[in-house]
Amino acid sequence: METKPRYFCSDCNEVFKTKKLRTKHAIHAIHMRDRTCIDCCMVFYAPNGLTLHKALNKNHRPQLAAVEPSPSPDTKEAEPKLDHFSTVWWRGSAEVALMERPDYGFAWTSPALTEGFYTLLLSELLDSDRRASEGFPIAGQRSIKSANTKFPRSSVNNTPLCPPEPSASLPRAYAALVIDCEMVELEDHVQDLVSISVVDFLSGRIVLGSLVQPISRVKDWRTRVTGVHPSILRTAKQDPSKTVLQGWPEVREKIFAIADSNTVFVGHALPNDLKILRIATDRVVDSVALTAYAAFGRSVAKFPRRWSLKTACEELMGVEVQMKYCPHDPLEDALATRELIIWCLTHPARLLEWGDTVRVNHEIVVEERRERQRIEALKRAELSRAESGGNY
Secondary structure, eight states: OOOOOOEEOTTTOOEESSHHHHHHHHHHHTOOGGGBOTTTOOBOOSTTHHHHHHHHOTTSOOOOOOOOOOOOTTOSSOOOOOEEOOSSOOEEOTTGGGSOOOOOSOTTOOOOOOTHHHHHHHTTOOOHHHHHHHTOOOTTOOOSOOOOOSSOGGGOOOSOBOOOOOOTTOTTOOSEEEEEEEEEEETTSOEEEEEEEEEETTTOOEEEEEEEEOSSOEEEOOHHHHOOOHHHHHHHHHOTTOOEEEHHHHHHHHHHTTOOTTOEEEESSHHHHHHHHTBOOSOEEEHHHHHHHHHHOSSOSSOSOOOOHHHHIIIIIOOOOSOTTSOOOHHHHHHHHHHHHHHHHHOHHHHHHHHHHHHHHHHHHHHHHHHHHHHHHHHHHHHHHHHTTOOO
């Protein structure tokens, strides 16, 4: 009797009926990294398939190894490092504040900025009206449905808190931080944090990067977007060199250890990230607002359209992020947000020119939609009259 071929994942030994199913598993579970192209997400089964593919596609990024911190002369063995979670690979980042900025594998990243650029950033702080219209969290006002957490209720403050005031105990608060979060859906339809990247806006260095254990039972891991699966969390917890933070409360605590009330929080669709972290601050810069300002002006009460990070980077900078069929990388998104804001602040004329073009295109699309709706309404009215026996 002829047996049907079975396809194994070399990392977890899970069996699949077809190669296609195994390929989907490899991409979504981030397995078989030595056989998977990190740019186009193709999986190769021949021994030299990936090597040949890389040779034929030299524009693809190299498979980077984690950055190893220099061993301390006072200890025989280096301390375990805090690794940054990426949906493509693990990158070391424990000693990043003490090292020169490492190469994260993205050719489009800008070098460290001068402090004078900080003044430009401050000019784009959102005012109170814009923060309210965009739905930024307000201190002490619970804006998110509470989840049934694994933590004792007395130990979790679910209301948004402001960063601490500057003090002698916090001498190294960052001037500006770029934040990107990936979320999963809990059983009670609440979003929760599963991975985060925090980057120093001025230097481009990783300040914090980690997987995060959700605070309650997960209904949908959104693995195709987050790149996170329970097996990844289990593996990270068992590895002494990896760190998994315990829920958004611990993440917020770590952010408040490096930020104060003067820190500018930067992001793309930043209200979503600050809501999940329960952080309330009036010092925010959102790349969604910068691009929408160029198209619709600063006086509009509510933006008619918002551009995604992927679209804005492609149209303004010619940079492709969030590759098709690949999970989102929070580090890539944080660095791309930084680049997008740098570009917007340094190319105001080109930004306005782009804004004029996309506004006209948006108005055309809106007018076409209205015309289709008008025609459909007429057809429904005629059909209703016909069914009721009326005259045309």
